[in-house]
Amino acid sequence: MKNIGLGLSMLRPVRFLIVVFTCALLIFSYAFPAAAIGTQRSNPEKGEAQLLETQKKTDEVTAKPPLGLKETTERANEGLNEVQGAADINKMNRPENSQQATSAEEQVENFLEKITGKK
Template sequence: MSFRSLFSMFTVLVISVALLLGLAVTPTMAGSSSVTKGVEQLPQIDAEAGKVAEKSAPMGLEEVEARNEGGLNEIQGSADANKMHKADTSKPGPAIAKKIDKALEKVTK
């Protein structure tokens, strides 16, 4: 092995380690993101779930529909319903079969 190839391998190793260390530190900086705003609703959802779990008999359809009140389910209500993925508002992507065909074409070329 020549010095140049050994030096380039060492450089790639150092850059890889630096990249991995940088990626390991990044999640700790995400604590101030807007994702944490949903935590405010968790105690209320947890309390409602506890009430349902304490019942000895399962809820009937009428009780579930009454508790739901047009929300996502009887526990969550409509919490963050506007942030959820909805098929009618999203763009359809290519079918998985087409993705597989394209990947196989790239591999076989």
């Protein structure tokens, strides 16, 4: 019986370390997603000015009765959709203007090459 008691008493520090490690893991798992956002902050005033024109057109469209198929098709062909038109079309990512972009797969490959030193 003394051997069993001696063995269990030796596991108390290990049990304590496991609890501490688990608590630290929980704390960091909650903290790091927030830290992953980074320190880059957007300027809300900059985005608000761009949306005012789109909001104005949206208000005009909702005040009128629903558009028919012909009017909807005509407005949609002018740009992105019948409300937004061609507003900010050059700022949006499309295959035509994203030729220099790196895909997620390429980013991971580059990261792994840097870590392993194969590049």
